[in-house]
Amino acid sequence: MKKVSAFIICLLLFMTLCGCNEKSEEEKIEEVAVENETVEAEDAKSGRTLVVYFSATGTTKGVAEKIAALTDADIYEIVPLDVYTNEDLNYNDKNSRTTKEQDDKSIRPVIASETINLDGYDRIFIGYPIWWAEEPRIMDSFVESYDFSGKTMIPFCTSGGSGIGRSGKNLEENAGSGNWLEGKRLKASISDSELNEWLNSYN
């Protein structure tokens, strides 16, 4: 008899504890909704920074990653549908793909990367290598695909030595929207302190 009573007490205790800890479906849904609301509210109020880049041989990618780390930004890579081979990149060949593309300002290489939702980004750093003193045509494909209204656009490039030249202006004209600031050619080996100095000039 004692054993039966003890068993019943234990069972009741167990059921009570389970009952206390278990949240109803309604409570759980409400909690998730509140969490989502908080995240959305934070996103809406905080102007985020995005670093967009195209890099054929990794130099611009390295600089883009440093900028993203120093500005706590998200990063987006422009990946061509037809990736550039070494032959394509041969600037000594007047018939190479890049020579032909840079010779014709109307060419728009296709982008393979998924489109990015720019909502919530106030400031966009946009990086590329200099090809024949200008931006690679795929950068024009990118800027013509988005609306940058209300966003601050900051071009940067890497190169064998040439400056940023007209490339930033070309991008601004082709984009047709956004507040484009003067950009800069950055060394592949740029230090964090040099980079911070440049980044702070936009604050």
Ligand SMILES: Cc1cc2nc3c(=O)[nH]c(=O)nc-3n(C[C@H](O)[C@H](O)[C@H](O)COP(=O)(O)O)c2cc1C
């Ligand atoms: C087709 C082509 C054309 C280039 N034209 C120039 C140029 O006009 N001036 C220059 O300084 N460097 C030029 N470069 C060198 C690149 O700008 C440089 O190597 C850049 O850092 C590469 O960046 P990435 O590794 O991100 O692709 C050219 C490179 C290629 C492949």
